Amino acid sequence: MLILSLCAVSCLFYSVYRLIVYPRYLSPLRVVPGPPLAGFLLGHFPQILQSQAGAIQKEWIDKYGPAVRTVGPLGQDRLILLRPKALHKIFVSDWVDYPRPKVMTAVLGLATGHGLFTVTGTEHKQMRKAINPAFSIINLIAQADMYYDSIEILVNVFKNKLTKQPYPSQGRVIHIFEWMNKVTLDIICDAAFGYKSNALLDPDNELAAAYAQLGIELNIAKLAELARIPGMVTFLSSDLCHKCRRMFRLFPPIASVESFVDSLYRLRRVAKQLLAEKMAEADADTDDKGPMKKDIMSLLVRASRRDKTESGYRLSDDALIDQVLTFLGAGHETVASGISWTLWLLANDPRAQSKVRDEVSPVFLHTDRPDYRVLKDLKFLDCVIMESLRLFSPAPTTRRVAAKSDWIDGIYVPKGTQLSIPIRAINTNPNVWGPDAEVFRPERWLDLPKAYDPNFSVMSFIAGPHACIGKTMSILEMKAVIATMVVNFEFAPAYAGQVAVPNSAITMKPADNLPLLVRLVAR
Numbered sequence: 356m357l358i359l360s361l362c363a364v365s366c367l368f369y370s371v372y373r374l375i376v377y378p379r380y381l382s383p384l385r386v387v388p389g390p391p392l393a394g395f396l397l398g399h400f401p402q403i404l405q406s407q408a409g410a411i412q413k414e415w416i417d418k419y420g421p422a423v424r425t426v427g428p429l430g431q432d433r434l435i436l437l438r439p440k441a442l443h444k445i446f447v448s449d450w451v452d453y454p455r456p457k458v459m460t461a462v463l464g465l466a467t468g469h470g471l472f473t474v475t476g477t478e479h480k481q482m483r484k485a486i487n488p489a490f491s492i493i494n495l496i497a498q499a500d501m502y503y504d505s506i507e508i509l510v511n512v513f514k515n516k517l518t519k520q521p522y523p524s525q526g527r528v529i530h531i532f533e534w535m536n537k538v539t540l541d542i543i544c545d546a547a548f549g550y551k552s553n554a555l556l557d558p559d560n561e562l563a564a565a566y567a568q569l570g571i572e573l574n575i576a577k578l579a580e581l582a583r584i585p586g587m588v589t590f591l592s593s594d595l596c597h598k599c600r601r602m603f604r605l606f607p608p609i610a611s612v613e614s615f616v617d618s619l620y621r622l623r624r625v626a627k628q629l630l631a632e633k634m635a636e637a638d639a640d641t642d643d644k645g646p647m648k649k650d651i652m653s654l655l656v657r658a659s660r661r662d663k664t665e666s667g668y669r670l671s672d673d674a675l676i677d678q679v680l681t682f683l684g685a686g687h688e689t690v691a692s693g694i695s696w697t698l699w700l701l702a703n704d705p706r707a708q709s710k711v712r713d714e715v716s717p718v719f720l721h722t723d724r725p726d727y728r729v730l731k732d733l734k735f736l737d738c739v740i741m742e743s744l745r746l747f748s749p750a751p752t753t754r755r756v757a758a759k760s761d762w763i764d765g766i767y768v769p770k771g772t773q774l775s776i777p778i779r780a781i782n783t784n785p786n787v788w789g790p791d792a793e794v795f796r797p798e799r800w801l802d803l804p805k806a807y808d809p810n811f812s813v814m815s816f817i818a819g820p821h822a823c824i825g826k827t828m829s830i831l832e833m834k835a836v837i838a839t840m841v842v843n844f845e846f847a848p849a850y851a852g853q854v855a856v857p858n859s860a861i862t863m864k865p866a867d868n869l870p871l872l873v874r875l876v877a878r
């Protein structure tokens with residue numbers, strides 16, 4: 356009894372210390388400006404959850420300056436940092452000391468396995484070195500043609516929708532994000548595995564259905580909480596968990612984990628089958644057997660065979676599956692959001708839309724499949740895409756944790772501090788981009804401001820060793836889709852007074868699926 360009482364008193368003292376005394380009176384970060392401290396238990400977390408993705412961080416920066424201190428759940432210290440000096444230290448010079456927080460890697464790792472998102476330090480360096488060649492310009496040039504198989508299907512789907520209605524010339528409202536999500540899944544499946552997922556025409560395709568189901572019911576906050584339980588991530592992706600997944604029905608708040616586990620299982624099963632096929636193909640590959648397959652998995656399988664003998668590090672078969680799941684997870688919804696927001700901005704700026712059409716139309720007189728070099732030279736389209744990624748970054752914020760105590764840009768940051776990187780606020784910083792930083796003005800990319808820093812003024816793909824490996828591929832893919840769409844269709848808002856509705860999740864996608872009025876362009 357005495358021991359129990361002592362435990363209860365100690366717990367009480369510790370809770371008072373962690374939730375009240377430390378954040379309010381002892382934390383070295385209490386001198387950094389920030390919003391007034393909120394509830395003891397959840398801190399500013401509810402405000403972040405309720406706001407549009409990345410919007411509250413921007414509001415706080417506008418009000419309190421380039422370094423803002425907030426408090427997370429259970430009195431956890433958080434710092435929002437904006438200045439290039441801080442970003443350079445966190446992402447480039449001292450990146451190993453600022454890894455992704457455990458909960459972030461656990462959630463990402465659940466869907467993508469042990470891949471680039473979950474490793475850091477030496478293992479990350481080796482893994483990235485093994486994978487980089489698959490994203491080289493030479494491979495992207497070879498791959499670009501694959502994108503058009505899916506883009507052409509998308510164009511036909513839209514044309515069918517528009518012509519099969521009583522008054523085709525009036526156009527039709529189409530939910531753009533839904534279709535961009537399908538076309539980007541088909542493209543990444545083809546580019547990553549050489550696999551035709553056919554999401555555009557067959558929503559029952561195993562992989563397309565598994566992805567569609569993956570994100571529907573389980574919200575990220577619940578997933579993050581589950582991922583905190585030791586061993587849970589490994590368990591959720593195990594065959595055993597899949598066998599007894601119905602047990603989750605007994606716990607109504609997490610009943611949807613059942614379908615999540617099922618989707619994961621199905622994704623992995625397809626990935627394993629595909630890997631087996633690639634291995635067999637690699638075994639049969641000889642120089643005189645026709646063209647080599649150009650999808651990312653074939654390249655990685657061939658490289659892993661070579662590296663078995665040439666160097667110490669080799670991607671194991673399981674690691675190969677995880678990499679490809681990583682590319683599917685990272686390179687599908689992000690690109691779909693990027694394309695959708697670009698079409699939204701063009702729908703609201705008919706002048707820019709006509710200018711893009713005028714630039715791309717001559718190209719399409721010669722070919723329906725402009726290649727890497729041709730797409731690269733479309734300068735105004737490039738400006739439009741850069742401006743769209745600046746204003747509507749598909750990843751609106753990201754996070755890191757301080758693995759040791761150190762000074763960052765003049766602030767003493769204790770070990771364990773969570774660092775919030777406000778990508779949306781960085782991209783629209785008026786000190787760099789001027790008073791019209793929030794305005795869509797593609798031409799600004801032709802005459803960049805003096806304060807522009809190529810690494811830290813737009814952080815949509817972040818910077819340093821963990822920067823997005825798919826950056827060039829995404830921009831190329833966005834260009835191919837947007838050029839083809841704009842040359843075939845005209846886009847306008849679906850109704851008067853329509854506003855953008857970015858959701859508040861890890862990626863920033865249109866919460867309403869982005870309805871737009873689409874009309875055929877006479878060619």
Ligand code: HEM
Binds near residue numbers: 471683821822826
């Ligand atoms: C417009 C599209 C995209 C955007 C905005 C985007 C953004 C990002 C961001 C912000 C990160 C860093 C996350 C962090 O560390 O906090 C990242 C990492 C990553 N992205 Fe992308 N991404 C896009 C498309 C793609 C594509 C198409 C692929 C692959 C096919 C891809 C693969 C990856 C991978 C593997 C990482 C982890 C890199 C590492 O840690 O070494 N992404 N991306």
